[in-house]
Amino acid sequence: MIKQISGNKTLKIGIIGTGAIGQDHIKRCANFLSGVEVVAVSDIDKKSAQNAISTYGLDAKAYESGNDLIQAKEVDAIIIASSGKTHAEYILSGIEAKKFIFCEKPLATTIEECQAIIEAEQTYGKRLVQVGFMRSYDRRYQELKKIIQDKKLGQILMIHAAHRNQESPENFTSEMVITDTLIHELDIFRWLLNDEFVTVSMIPIRKTSKAPKGLQDPQFALLETQSGIRINVELFVNCQYGYDIKCEIVGEEGVASLPAPAAVSICQHEKRYDQILANWQDWFLEAYNIEIQEFINECLVGKLQGPDAWRGYMATYVAEFCIESQKKGQEIAIPVLKCPDFYRSDNKIE
Numbered sequence: 001m002i003k004q005i006s007g008n009k010t011l012k013i014g015i016i017g018t019g020a021i022g023q024d025h026i027k028r029c030a031n032f033l034s035g036v037e038v039v040a041v042s043d044i045d046k047k048s049a050q051n052a053i054s055t056y057g058l059d060a061k062a063y064e065s066g067n068d069l070i071q072a073k074e075v076d077a078i079i080i081a082s083s084g085k086t087h088a089e090y091i092l093s094g095i096e097a098k099k100f101i102f103c104e105k106p107l108a109t110t111i112e113e114c115q116a117i118i119e120a121e122q123t124y125g126k127r128l129v130q131v132g133f134m135r136s137y138d139r140r141y142q143e144l145k146k147i148i149q150d151k152k153l154g155q156i157l158m159i160h161a162a163h164r165n166q167e168s169p170e171n172f173t174s175e176m177v178i179t180d181t182l183i184h185e186l187d188i189f190r191w192l193l194n195d196e197f198v199t200v201s202m203i204p205i206r207k208t209s210k211a212p213k214g215l216q217d218p219q220f221a222l223l224e225t226q227s228g229i230r231i232n233v234e235l236f237v238n239c240q241y242g243y244d245i246k247c248e249i250v251g252e253e254g255v256a257s258l259p260a261p262a263a264v265s266i267c268q269h270e271k272r273y274d275q276i277l278a279n280w281q282d283w284f285l286e287a288y289n290i291e292i293q294e295f296i297n298e299c300l301v302g303k304l305q306g307p308d309a310w311r312g313y314m315a316t317y318v319a320e321f322c323i324e325s326q327k328k329g330q331e332i333a334i335p336v337l338k339c340p341d342f343y344r345s346d347n348k349i350e
């Protein structure tokens with residue numbers, strides 16, 4: 001039996017990983033969202049967990065390990081916001097403990113781990129896992145999806161997209177441009193188009209001198225879907241000027257583009273200029289808030305509806321072929337996998 005949530009009023013949540021996004025989720029749960037209380041935190045860096053408790057004034061316990069937190073009776077549901085390589089172990093423990101789990105992207109870093117997760121969830125027999133693909137909660141992407149579904153652009157022919165970060169961490173690798181950055185596009189285009197990827201070519205571009213040594217930046221991902229749509233994604237993680245996400249959908253009868261978030265415009269020294277947001281936290285702020293609030297609400301009624309483990313698996317699966325293309329310098333075919341019925345009934349990507 002799944003853990004009964006006390007009085008169906010307040011979800012007692014435990015957060016593993018108190019780094020950048022872990023703290024963001026703590027802050028939104030503590031200050032902005034409803035029906036939730038952060039009762040437990042854990043981080044391999046114990047000081048970081050303690051700091052999170054004091055910074056956000058939590059009435060929470062810092063657990064020695066993520067697994068101790070998962071087992072704790074007082075914890076109804078878990079947010080996993082530790083680094084990607086740790087996700088699979090925590091998700092599998094969470095499923096074993098029969099608790100609802102929100103795991104930041106990626107679901108897991110290997111195909112085998114993803115398979116173990118979807119098998120464990122299916123064996124349990126009810127959805128317990130949600131992946132942190134917040135873009136599908138973004139009103140702008142939702143509008144694009146509606147435009148596509150309503151056939152306002154006619155048949156979709158191609159998409160031009162870009163994912164730009166101001167600068168990458170020192171230890172960022174060319175592979176991480178796929179597993180950490182492109183992974184959002186690998187998910188959102190499946191969701192937007194209700195289509196699957198069948199080929200990918202990763203193309204290196206002339207290197208920027210602003211990237212750390214050894215990092216191939218920028219890169220292009222050139223993808224093709226089963227229905228024949230071509231998608232190019234520019235990945236530029238040291239673009240300097242700010243954080244920027246672009247998505248232009250080209251159809252037979254028109255073009256629809258993702259708008260940038262409205263930001264303050266400044267008039268000064270006989271010039272007018274617009275502020276550009278510097279990070280993902282601000283660009284997708286509303287989407288993160290809605291995503292976590294809906295997760296809380298759905299845990300309280302006992303039925304998850306957000307991005308499921310299959311979506312997480314598919315993104316990691318396609319990422320593996322992107323990495324192969326990056327290594328071999330050639331186009332790679334991606335076999336289409338059949339979605340198990342378990343995920344079909346609850347998870348409609350349309």
Ligand SMILES: NC(=O)C1=CN([C@@H]2O[C@H](COP(=O)(O)OP(=O)(O)OC[C@H]3O[C@@H](n4cnc5c(N)ncnc54)[C@H](O)[C@@H]3O)[C@@H](O)[C@H]2O)C=CC1
Pocket residue numbers: 016017018019020021022042043044045048066081082083084086104105106132133134180280
């Ligand atoms: N949905 C989104 O837009 C975003 C998702 N993410 C994802 O969230 C995850 C965390 O990313 P960031 O917060 O940016 O990284 P970060 O490096 O700032 O934080 C990660 C935290 O996990 C802790 N940690 C590492 N191993 C651990 C373990 N075994 N057990 C417990 N804690 C451990 C680290 O000490 C650190 O505090 C990543 O998977 C990342 O891809 C990150 C940023 C945005």
Ligand SMILES: O=C1[C@@H](O)[C@H](O)[C@@H](O)[C@H](O)[C@H]1O
Pocket residue numbers: 163165180181184280
């Ligand atoms: O997930 C995220 C970061 O980890 C990643 O580094 C950024 O490029 C993404 O835009 C952000 O959403």
